Amino acid sequence: MQSQRVIRIGVDGMNCASCVGRVERALQAREGVESAEVNLATASATIRHDGRLTVQDVEHLLDETGYPARLETSIFDIDGLSCASCVARVEAALNAAPGIAGAEVNFAAGTAKVRHLPQVGPAQIATIVADAGYRAQPHQSGQDRAADHEQQQAGALKHHVLIASVLALPVFLLEMGGHVVPGFHDMVAATIGIRTSWMLQFLLTTLILFGPGRQFFRHGVPALLKGAPDMNSLVALGTAAAYGFSTVVTFWPALLPEASRNVYFEAAAVIVALLLLGRYLEARAKGRTGEAIRKLSGLRARTARVERDGAVVELPVEQIEVGDVVHLQPGERIAVDGMVVSGRSWVDESMITGEPIPVEKSEGMPVTGGTINGNGAFAFRATRVGSDMVLSQIIAMVEEAQGARLPIQGLVNRVTLYFVPVVIAVAVLAFAAWMLWGPEPRLAHALVAGVAVLIIACPCAMGLATPTSIMVGTGRAAELGVLFRKGDALQALQSVDVVAFDKTGTLTEGRPTLTDVEVVAGIERREVLAQMAAVEAKSEHPVARAVVEGAREAGLILETADDFRAMTGQGVRATVGGHDILIGTIHLMQQEQIAPDALASRADELARQGKTVLFVARDGHLVAVAAVADPIRDSARSMVADLHEQGVKVAMITGDRKATADRVAQELGIDEVVAEVMPDGKVAALTRLRGSGAVAFVGDGINDAPALASADVGVAVGTGTDIAIESADVVLMGHDLGAVANAFAISRATMTNIRQNLFWAFGYNILLIPIAAGMLYPLNGILLSPMLAAGAMALSSVLVVSNALRLRRVRPATSRHDQ
The missing domain is CATH 3.40.50.1000 (HAD superfamily/HAD-like)
Structure with a gap:
């Protein structure tokens, strides 16, 4: 990786020595820059600095100067993200690395979008992420890998939940069964004995913590040792405290006051089981947030029949190249974008355009990859393949939107960066307060309060609140066009x-038709129309096409127009058969000092009918007024x-x-x-x-x-x-313009959903952390069990994701209006 005191960066927009000088002066004027050399041939700048300059600073400075920095954007799949604190940590690591201009991590999607210098490769970015304690690999578009990963993750979590539940149930019954079945505790004491019960609980809880619960320690302990604790660290600390204290009570009871000799194996065991269940439900729910992308990806054809060496062979879509001729049978899905070269059919384009009526396709007409052929057969020449296809661009656009960072997310990330350390501090303070001022058994009460605070805190809910709503909302928007x-x-x-x-x-509609041509007395209508059409044939404007089509329907033969000139927004001018023909608005006529009075009243009448009015002048004199109607x-x-x-x-x-x-x-x-x-x-x-x-x-x-x-x-x-x-x-x-109203409806629904999620995520933590610390104990003697804290914490994330999934049911605005 490049030296931290030298930044080499590409610069766009330079085309002369003056540009080079402008960029160099701007860079050299920046505080901390020791020298700046700009090379026009390589379109790059080399900046030597005292260590205070970052790529972000250079990018901002170049943008202000008007010569944007040439950066690359890469997307990576990040493994190991467990809460919003992880997001903030990965972003901080990437943004602090030399050569990186910016990074945004999406917790819900498990991805990072990184803007970086071209010389910073994927391997270097993956190393930066790995040093922060996570794993990164380049993202595969279309969520094929993401879907497989989510499925594997949900499957593994389900397996862990089953194991943890089977092992935790006996622990829970042995210790808490007496609260459900009267006399159960006495029966255990009379049969296997309390000490044997504790030994069995120790054994089963050990299997849980070092089996299914190992993931909390594998991620949480290293993060804690690096001084960057995350949610896993909270769980590891809480369960380790309950397990460690109970182990001391079981094997070395003399070390503790007699009043404090209670075990909490069931807390550690049930906490792990409930949190794993919460993660499993969360993984399943998060898997549904990307449903829109998977549906779009499902529109892709897998194979196609392509002409190669004089024969038609079936090939994977990835092997189709621009220029290949693809053959299509009835009912087949079109593999890539192209132009029909032979045959005729009707194509269902509803999945792209939303229009339910099939569109006729014949020679010279475009076809779009992902659409479905009707009953006919035709061949087409590939014009866009791979990432250049319309469908690929739509998928990329939706992925870009789903990974978007709304302004409100910046505040959430800043809060979550400090959230876990603050929770640990609150847990320590709660433990100390109970030890100093709590009733007997002080140590037991202090342990319960400290563990409950660590377990109930939920940075996950805060991290998921915004991105899950964005993913589901933008996905639903894509379904609505x-x-x-x-x-x-x-x-x-x-x-x-x-x-x-x-x-x-x-x-x-943008398909206007010529409806009227009114001429002044003594002027031949067909001659004027032919001259108009000759001029308009040089223009691509829809109104011009309407005039040309009107002349052709009248059977007129068009002359060639010379010296064509278009006046944007006003009209056109050309020479036809030696005559100067001017066509345009009343303002254009007035500018050319041509009086429109002769046909002004007729023009007003046509305008009141909702038609577009054109004035026609020949050799400086008004000769006609024409009208075009656009449905x-x-x-x-x-x-x-x-x-x-x-x-x-x-x-x-x-x-x-x-x-x-x-x-x-x-x-x-x-x-x-x-x-x-x-x-x-x-x-x-x-x-x-x-x-x-x-x-x-x-x-x-x-x-x-x-x-x-x-x-x-x-x-x-x-x-x-x-x-x-x-x-x-x-x-x-x-x-369909109904999509405009749908866009507003989706925007409002998504932002309302985000506000609901944030209110729940922050309100949950603000309300329940003090309760877990024992705030209610002086009022009613209630001290929250760590097991209940684990259940609340697991439920919190699931509720946020489930609320976001409600956006999948947002109805089109037009359907609500029709009802």
């Missing part, structure tokens, strides 16, 4: 007061109603005329309209809307990317452009 690309969006969305929608392609999406009306039901205000931002926008808004029940907005004006429109509170923006096009990035939460429609999706915090799969 919502992908959270950024974890903090899950928390931010619940605070949104206004949702602003782009109109074209988001609230509407409103079927799901838009119910979605707006659902958002209103959740108390969210709905706005629409569009470049259309005010009359057109108002008609659409009136039809949908939208609260506020911002019309006649240029693409670069959408950000300003969002700023104005922030006067009503936090704003989310929903869009799908390239021109929506700035607004998606500027909004408090950006929501991209999954059928939109890649640029829009990359700019967004949340992605909706498919066309």
Whole structure:
């Protein structure tokens, strides 16, 4: 690993000597930097420092300068995590290591996401984790390994629970049977004798502690010796204290006052059995939190029939390469993303888009891996394989969201880092207080109080409170067609007061049709339409495609347009047959000093019908006005109603005329309209809307990317452009806008669930630790049994995970509205 006084780091964005100088000056100005050398050819910087500089500092400094650091992100599966204190410990070890810019550990998923320099390899990261007392190995996507590991862990815990329960039952009966069956204690004394009973309890408890209970000592003692105790340390200390004291009473009773000669083997034995049972139930429940990922992974095909060397052979999906031709029979699952080269069929894409109706596929049309072929047969050429496939990217997006660290988790981690040492201190103080001021037998009372405090404390519940809810919530969101690309969006969305929608392609189908072409007197309509279509054929805009399609339906032959120029958000211009053709908004006409008066009243009438109006000028004179209608999406009306039901205000931002926008808004029940907005004006429109509170923006096009990035939460429609999706915090799969309301419902349900879990986890510890220490004894003479403490502790984690699993039953917002 690199020297702690030298940091070598890649730098992105440098393209000239000025960039190099800027980066060097910024680095050299940093306190503690002795020298900084930046190399443009290798796009890297070498920083020598006095030991006070970290990779995190350099990353932050480079980001501020505008040249981001080139770091790698790796995910590792971590074995041995038993509580939130373990999470804080692993994070602290990783973040303190040279070459690592940051690490986030997810207790529920058992993973660590590490941002590091490229020269820091997986083996070095695994060594850092191992030095902290845990095991790490690179994560396998799709949770295949995780599911196997969880299953193995649950199976091993079940085995340990059975053994511990069989051994603990006789111990419990021998010591506590008299409290259940009158005369049982006298019968034991009269038959085998009290001392023999103690010897049997010693033997059985020893088997439990050094058999199924060994795991508590194997992890807890080393952590304690390193000065970093965890939950295992608490259990090891508590059971060892009860077992050690009872062993002294059994074999060397003269060392203790006669009044204190009681054994607590049953406490140690039952504590281990109950805690193992709790861990088993917790493991089973945690295994269900990743169900969404496993369902998505189950959509992957295992094999496919591929053309190789002139023959069609069956190969594992992993061996398919880009360019391979894959043959598909009826009912088969599509293996990878591709383009149809021959044949025709209907494909069920519902698992990706949520649309229940199969989609026709023929030559030249794309297909998506994981979807299911219908009754036809076809062949397709692979265009994306492995991690580049749409399904793989969806799985990666869900995994990223499930491993997200919400802002609230930082506070929890800081608390849990000190929680176990504080609990040990409270246990010591409770023991000392009972020894100094407690009634006889003081030693016995002090032991019971100290052990109960150690056992009842539950850092697990605090560590599981947030990540389990996130895992289940984001998994359920994926099932409802919502992908959270950024974890903090899950928390931010619940605070949104206004949702602003782009109109074209988001609230509407994005498949406009040409409905009207009105010309001024003396102008030939077909000639104008042909010239319009010739210009619009050069554009990719949906409105342009509608004009071209309208001309073709009219049987017109299009000329070639020259000198094409697009004016973003206003219109287009080109030369057709020697004529200067200008098509666009009324503002564009006014800018070009072309009077629209001749057709202004007709344009207003078309706009009031909810149509998009285009003015057409030829050689500087207005010749026509055209109208394009874009049908409103079927799901838009119910979605707006659902958002209103959740108390969210709905706005629409569009470049259309005010009359057109108002008609659409009136039809949908939208609260506020911002019309006649240029693409670069959408950000300003969002700023104005922030006067009503936090704003989310929903869009799908390239021109929506700035607004998606500027909004408090950006929501991209999954059928939109890649640029829009990359700019967004949340992605909706498919066309159904009901997913917008679902995203809000999931966000609110998840955050409510997290608050419930945190209230329980912290409230449990705040309330029960003092009771375990003996706070109630002066009032009613009750001193909590360590066995009851173990039961409460085991139940605490199970309740947190079980509460999180309730999120799997969150219903779609639209279904609630329909009811």
